[in-house]
Amino acid sequence: MDHLDPPGCCGADDQAATVGIGRRAVLLGAALGTGALAGLTVPGRAFAAPAIYNPFSGYPITGSWQEHLNRGSLGGVDFAMSVGTRLPACGAGTIQNIPYNGTGGHTVTIHHADGYRSQYMHLSQFLLGNGAAVSAGTVVGLSGGAAGAPGSGSSTGPHVHWHMINPAGVRINPLTYIGQPAPGGLPKTSTEQDGIPGTIFYRRMQNWLRLTAGYTGPIDGAPGPNTYAALQRAMRAYGYTGPIDGQPGPNTWRAVQRLAAGHGYTGPIDGVMGPNSWRGFARFLNQDRWN
Structure with a gap:
């Protein structure tokens, strides 16, 4: 049996509770069914309740959620980063690539458990095929956003746009969802x-x-x-x-x-x-x- 008091326990209970993407890559996405997937549920493994973290906490925010709403967007958070930055998955799920997704440009969607989705926009390159299962931290694509570059959509400068979508289809602020102030994340422990x-x-x-x-x-x-x-x-x-x-x-x-x-x-x-x-x-x- 394993019932001894944990060492160091505080005693308080917790509540239950890039480069530009080439034509070949886009054609590969199409061959994998990318275009047809835009309105469909991507099949894949079942995961535990969505556990999300902020993989971009080390990058400055150049467009807050409220700033997006103020200019008529449905919402999002922009993180400045150079073109070609590797983009880790914010949580486990399955991948859906959407080339040339309107103003969002090349977009990768991570389908999480229970109908939640995360989307990264303005990519310069997809790295995984549709339906690929990923865990938190798996690199799913490369950032883009350079004005006029293939896949940048309406972006005017290098960055990644991140938002989540709840099971009702409504965009939600990922930083609010995970309860993490931005930017910065948790400090290191001494x-x-x-x-x-x-x-x-x-x-x-x-x-x-x-x-x-x-x-x-x-x-x-x-x-x-x-x-x-x-x-x-x-x-x-x-x-x-x-x-x-x-x-x-x-x-x-x-x-x-x-x-x-x-x-x-x-x-x-x-x-x-x-x-x-x-x-x-x-x-x-x-x-x-x-x-």
């Missing part, structure tokens, strides 16, 4: 240096678990049973075989130490979390993809 987990460490852990392990509670840095149940699910990949009960003990923490061993931890796999174990875990959590 646990990587001092080996002492604190609020920022646990916020990053919760955000990682939200993106990968089905955690749906707040990103508040106060882990409780829902956070730790998600941690136990994530630790299946590192040898954890105990119950998913939200009460981590030595078996859970041994799996965490195996994860930490891939990020500089060289101590024993004994299920006793100390400063070096926490440092290794923190190096994993400080990766930009968990911002």
